[in-house]
Amino acid sequence: MPLRRPILDDRSYEQLRDELVRRIPIYNPEWTDHNPSDPGITLLELFAFLGENLLYRFNQIPESTRLEYLQLLQIPLRPAQPARALVAMSTEVLNGVLVEKGTEVKAGKLVFETQTEVTVQPVSVQAVAKAVRPCPAADEDGESEVFDSFLRVVDALDGLDADEAAVCYENETVPEAGDGLPVDFDTAVDGMLWVAVLAAGDNDPEELREKFVKNAPVLLNLGFVPDPEPPAAADIYPCPGPGNETPAPAVQWQISTGRLADEGKPVYQALTVEGDSTRGLSREGVLRLKLPRESADMGVFALDDPDLGGTGDLPPQLDEETEARLLFWLRGFRLDESRFGKVLYVGVNAAETTQRRTARTEFLGTGTGQPGQEYRLVHRQVLVDTLTLEVEGPDGWEAWAEVDGFHASTESDRHYRLDSEAGRVTFGNGLQGYPPQLGQRIRARTYRYGGGAEGNVPAGAINKLSGLISGVEVSNPLAAHNGADAETVDQALDRIPGELRRRDRTVTRNDFRELSLQTPGVAVGRAECLPLFHPHTRHAEAAGVVSVVVWPKQDAVHPNAPIPDRNMLHSVCTWLDRRRLITTELYVIPPRYRKVAVSVGVKVRGGYGMDAVRHWVELVLRQYLAPLPPFGPSGEGWPLGRRVHGPELQAAALQVAGVEYLEGEGLTVAGWDMEAQRWVNGTVELELDEVPELAEITVLAGPPSDTPGEALGPPPPVRTPVPVPVLREEC
Template sequence: MPILPPSLDDRRFDDLVEDLIARIPAHTPEWTNPRLGDPGRTLIELFAWLGDALLYRANLIPERQRLVFLKLLGMGLKPAQPARTVVSLGFTQPTELGAHTLAPHGSVKAALPFETLAEITVLPLSGEAYIKRRLNPQERADRADVLQGLARIHGIAGTPQGYETTPVFAEGRAVPGGLDVFGQSADRALWVALLAPVAPRPVDQPDVNGAVKLAMGSGGASGLPALLSVGVVPALTMPAPFEDVATPAPVPVLWELTTQGASGFATDYLTLGVQPGTDSSGGLARAGSLRLQLPGQRDIWAPPNDVGINPLAGVGDAPPRLDDPDRAARVVAWLRLRPKPGESVDSLKLAWLGINAAEVDQRTTVAARVLGVSTGAGSQSFSLPFGSVDPSSLGVQVEEPGQGYRAWTAVDDLAAVSADAGVAREARVFQLDAEAGTLLFGDGVRGRVPEREMRVRLASGRFGGGRAGNLPPGSMGELRATRIDGRAAPAITVQQPLAAEGGEDAETLALAERRIPAMLRHRDRAVTEEDYRRLSEEAPGIDVGRIEVLPRFKPADRRFNVPGVVSVMGLPAAPLQPAPNPRPDRPFIERLHAHLAARVPLATELYVIGCDYVPLGIAVAVRLRDGFARDKVLLEVREALRRLLWPLAPGGLDRKGWPLGRAVRSRELEVEVSRVDGVDELRGITLFQRNGDAWQALPSIASDGAQILALLAWQLPELLAVVAVEGDAPPKDLSALPNPFAEDNAVAVPVVPEVC
């Protein structure tokens, strides 16, 4: 929304007149007819006019001045950020056997409009991923006879090393925790079976496979080999508290496709190159997609899967053998992902991998729309169709006499177009407010003025964003797109294995006003501790719950007083809940670090870290007041302790989260428990610390049994277990309380089913 100054008092002349007339019966009840033209009514209108003038002047200050500061500082509101995810595409009709290259910005049907970001070639294929899972010792022993029989069938000398063809990401579903496709496989490789659609009749399957190979090798109407789009989502593990999280490095891997070897059944491999400029995953370092260059039709081949025909099926370096003959008959080729030779890549954890993949975000493209006609005056403003525009996608054109539409360029500030007055006067530029969706043109001195009666047109722009776009998996239905030749693409279904993430609402006016003092102090530069804290809270694409600044603290050494070092501890926002405490994931730390790194002084060594939590357990015994429900009071005791030790608001002593490095004292916990309604008397409290996998009571530091969990300056407590009981003494351990009604000699009695 544009910055509009609010009214401190929105009453106007008519409102004041009605208010004064309504007060007449209370002050002069004998005045019963305040009609128009009455001398008293004239006086009322006079004072209402004077009051309206005063309110007009009052509304100019002070809020108006704050908003003027926003404009003078160039502090426009921050636009909404779109949610993004990776999806897999497929033809709705299995009879579609051609390759179709789709233009960007195809529309995805969902609760909110999503669009594809880049060009994609949809092939008549589906992909199923497999690994050769190595057998464990017990499985090898149980299947020794089977392995010996397979050795005779395949002609293998000695003891064969068995594996099991194991599907991963079955039915296109993601594995949120990730799967180590290299570490858990016998050959350190991930295999993707490229399957043709199911033929109407089994005898027609070879013809369908041939048509699919033709589409792969010719690329449809282009006549060139197609590009296979592959979507990859690596499983990003939670970083250690003080791990140095930098920009993830590309993973050195090879993409290979099966082709026929020298003999009839031998399998060879062609290395597939990644099309330049299409790898948004950064070399499998982040969620994204890439496009692989396929070979010609003659080089696309898959070995026969029948052992009776091909004795080398599934043996050695060959693709895994499939036990389902119907599925095996549809395989047109195998795509293999493996480490590059000579590179020590032992592990690759993926949450999902699929083909015909496309990246989508929650935005809508608007093109070829006239915004208005120039009046010839300076500093004209035009409104875009929507707010929250993507500046990188915006194209604006202005009509010029005898030349048609010409493109104009967006600049950050019209006043800083050029130091040369002649260049600044003729510059075809405009200033964009991305959140409000408005364009401001020059005044003839700072930027050229559009000619009178000339039209201003939006050539293209993408609009949208917000938290509402963070949709769960499976929320998207179908894709409507056009091919690169302008014709409509066939019906395409969308498979969404992962949630859309990263959507953020546009900044409100109240939040922008709160940034004014910080902006005046740090000018978008991190110098003081408060600067780091404020800038961290403004980081886009993440929901910050707490920021702590540790100056001169080097995390790797756990050491303070290191010159030039600043460590920022960030925690994501989370509601009050039982353990575990909120921890930042790798994307959170990377985005926060990238936002701060561009704003710190040149000589500063910046670290963005998570929190080092110290496990804590609590056992407490209380005596209850009469008339209070036992279970409810004990639950409130546990919640009071969780709330006090919670690292985010409303936790802590000051409701801002437990202070960093502050020791946990049993006496402070006793006070918190005593405040719970229904607690008549606190009978005891015991603090426990983790010793390996067991809990150990903390030693008492005073004769009255007080305990303290000491914390270092970079640590916070994490309440992992709390046991509250009604009694005279707290439990001596944190194990589950036994059921008093259970008997030691109880046994299960078998139930005999009734037979009809």
Template sequence: MSLNIPVLDNRGYDQLVAEVKARIAVHTPEWTNLNASDPGITLLELFAFLTDNLLYRSNRIPEANRLKFLSMLGIALQPPTPGLGLVTVTNAKGAIEAGPVLPAGTELRAGQVPFATAVDLPLLPVTAQAYVKRPHQPDAEARERYRTVYESFLETDTTQLTYYAPLRLEDPATGRPDPVVDLADAEHGTIDRCVWLALLAPPNADRAQVRAAIANQVLSIGVYPAARIEGRALVTPTVGSDVTDPGLFVEIAEPDPSAQAGEGFGLGPAKYRRLELSYAEPVLQGPGIIQVRLPAYEKLLVWAFDPAEEGAGDYPPRLDDPEVSSRLVSWLRLRYPTESTPATGSGGPAPGPAPATATAIDDECCCDDGFQQPGTVAPSTRITWVGVNAVRVAQAVRVAAEQLGLGTGTPFQGFTLANQPVIVDAEHPLVVEVRDDTGRDPDTWVAWREIDDLFAAPRDGQSFSLDRASGRITFGSGLAGARVPRGALVRASYWYGGGLQGTQPIGAITKGATLPGGFTVTNPLPTWGAGAGESAADGEAAISSWLRHRDRLVTATDFADLTRRTPGVDLGRVEVLPLFHPQAGPEERVPGVVTLLVVPRSDPLNQQSPSPDRLFLNAVCGWLEPRRLITTELHVRGPEYVRVWVSVGIVPVPGQVPTVVEQAVATAVRTFLSPLTGGLDGTGWPLGLTLRTQDVEAVATRVPGVRYVHSVLMTAALPSPGGAAVVVSPLSTVAMTGLQLPDATVLVGTGEAQDPRAQAQPVPLTLVSVPVVPATC
């Protein structure tokens, strides 16, 4: 039984005044003038006001006790999370020379919202356009013509031609789906597992001058993998994993220098050199950058092609735009390695595929799963955007050497930082220093170490704890952690920022006070990760769950409770499936495996059937990883939606408007089948519950204005033995197994139900229209 918290006194100002006025006739009957102008009434109202304030403060005692209990337990509120993003800096009007280096921590702004760069960014006077070789199947006549043109590439009987269309990877834009190319899909993605980058000089610039400016310089390449992925897995880590491996080879074209070809051009076969990595991030697991060092001036060449060579074999794709070709400085390619050639950061000649690999390509087996380092998440090979002169940014502002005050020598002395919330991670460190007055140099500062629990600190340990939301720093007691010496000066250098204002659209980050002249900045993709902080009421509600799980993932309830506290995401639903592996059968139990089904509260791409994207899953995994048991294999997935078409025929009550009733029935059925509000309890359609036409009929019958339901017809797109979805009709039940949830299209009409097969179509493959590679002579 829940305990009712008593209200000490529920009287308000008006009640107090009325109660005292009622006592006047009993205690002072001679007082008859009770108008507002009477001085006695004025005093009465004054004391009623004071009493009302006193009662308000008394009634807050239980709330204050709960907050104090929350503080004593050490349960800190989740602070607002900062927005993250990728920006590119372009030399729009600057000098054609090796530009300055934009240091890490440079402040950029989207309106009044500050962002800071994560790493140093060398500014080079080049731009880039990304291309892929999209598979294409011409007709028989065209194939015969191409075979004649490219006969020189057919060196052996085992070589065959594979056709492609050069496709530019367009930049994402607001209001349209993001472009996606799968490097491991040889049928619908790319034929060579590569994204090609054409390095371009600024318009009307001398290409030789540009090559001289970028020679031996570091080029920063930004990569944004596709947001939609199947799921994430957290497995038992293995010591020695290479977390700096980007997952992609970065290679540069290396034609043979030749005076016959002309300045800046070369001849010879398609060869590439793997560039040396200066800095790299795992860009196939999340947005990031790869910094590579470009070769010397004499190595920055492009091929002088014969008519039949351009775009053929392993050469770069065709450039049919003369304006782009006239600005080409060099070609880079980002190649997804096969399982037998794991990515490394060493430079050297790039081991390429067989000589005929573009317009003529040897058959090659592509591994859809890619490669996976031990203890890491399997990379996704789907890419949305690639650009140069890119750097990551975070919604953060740096404060250097803020003076906090003097030590008093008392236990658990605390200081509050001037700015909150505080951001602490590898790129945004918190440095708290105490001046050491005991040594010979009075200006010696000693850095103290942050610790989660002061009571775990040794007696003389120079440690402190931090509440990121409030900016409160607490030092030790002398028994658990050292005290700050009396009179010692304390200072802190830190980063702060976060909040929903960090969510910015494409092109919002455009200002930078310290940008060199002639350079412009923009964000080609919307920012991500920004979130509001946890309120005190949410923290109070988490007290009982925290006492159960103690910030560790052990039971199914622990997984659900901690997942709901993930900062920076708007989680609508979470389901815990112990012993369930997403790739195993629905009835198979796998020891040590836990699968989480997460559904966001909203999805701009599909409001009816929301699915988590890569950034959503990354946030959940990043939150759960330090809290899971090391032997637990954790999978975080979105729903597997089953397309269902439901047609309901109703007979309205006489006098009701049929269209209004039909709309109400359609809304009720969609709500009943929703992944967030469906089911009998309104918390989402239950996992493993079979969908029946009788359930739909019962929901429609309960809608006001419905006399009775005439009929219900149902159709679904179910997987066939070959893997493709096939429309099956009619159906009275649709079984849901594993992570499956219904994605329903509801049709409602008066009278007999319409045949839903008219609306249901087989789920088609994604087809992209591309131009045919023109023949050359």
């Protein structure tokens, strides 16, 4: 039989009073004065007031019951997620300034903590790519000076060997503030990332090099941010986790020594990498390089022939003003000869920060020996894996271990359970988990708390450093990301059925889809699971492989074809990785789009305007082909791999009021063929991970166009910014 819900009484004071007054003639016809001044009416109003309060309390019973279900099922609210940001610091202090790990930096009242130690040096950097360009020709108009310069360089090289060929390039500099266009290092002629380290302020480069040797070893923190656009299919790796790690690409770093070997070959010294959270310059993070101890191992190459500058293995040439501040060059390259892709930002004196604060030691209470003891921390929104809890034992303070639940705990296990959102610590019952005994003191040695969507501050908002440190300026070149508010009670109640079914584990297709949508810190608009689909081989029967396709809720750059950025893919990947089976090879990938063009011929019903009908037919078809909910054939976006069939779109167009019928063939569809590089009429077949992108739609009064998409031509190529060279005048 169906479950019956209680019929709640939600009458107000006025309704109760009016109902009581209407019953007076039935039960007491002699009572004719119903005015508020009558004492009997006053008593009725008192009863109505008390009744309203009683009904209010009664109506809270279902809500209270639902909350009790949460407590009974031990499903705590998910805590707030802290935002993350990369900050860059600067100083003009010659000896540098130490900024320790855990130092607070602020964006207004919001506090961020540094996750890495950094000694801020009085330097700045310029990251440069030797981007391949066509060599100048003698007959090009206005290029005579460039061609003459090219000939001088070739002559200075004293000829090329039989296995060598001159390849021209131009310098492309990575934007210093992180707000410009990214530089594509795939076009670099040598595949290297060149970093010019410059003296800041009025510091003398020679004096600064001597200070580096005197204070050796000096660590230089380089911040690195790749282009947030989703990676190419070849750069998509399995989500990290036990048994599923992919080795980070090995990057070799070298420093210019200023020495030239035989035949003028530059000499470089290998550097030691002390830390790398960029995973081989493949994601946002900080790289720590140890500089040499000897002054002979760092310097600038002095050339007898200036025309040789920038040729071969020599560093790129800089303008005169920048060259005067140059300390040395750093260069990085991958040992497997792969490239770094598009790079958005490279900076020095960088540190990763998280929106959080560190709590001091707190005394929670004294044990009672009773089962299920609970204690509260001073602060809520405790970050995962940051609480160190200790209980006083016979031999002093002893650290206890945090567990998700006591189901696997024995009577002697020193375990506790933490509700991060509420800041509540719970101990076992004596059979499952050992409870603190009578008189044993309990303390939280340290923990970190914070988080929330307000931490997603824009670039430049983090501009204050702890007051104990002077002579250092700080700023975030890019916006903070991944901050999310704590889960509400309604959201927790909505996910109870799913939690009971999957128990926070990804096993079925729906588990992957539902948990992807719940990824904290990112706005996932849609997620689809493709079991057995391998994104590299595009094989649909790959054993043990699961691919999850995700879309953002909105994309201002690609409104018709929203694409997730690297940060979203990484966040979903990390979230699902903790919940997958250890035997699952998991990929989180962006959707692929196939461009389609549609032409519709309509007969307008009498009394309707053609412009209005055209607008509504176009709107209906755009929404019908849209990839995000609440649009698509069933309100969940266009299904992955579903063909775009003309008769299906005709049925959607006929739903518009004002369309009497479709003329001629009614509707024609064309899809872009990537191999043939042309538009092909007819049903557009999509691959398993593809959805359509409506590139063109035309609504005509009369027969539709036979060649939809022809006016568009091929999709325009992606434009790469090409710098215009500035020739220096020679005196």
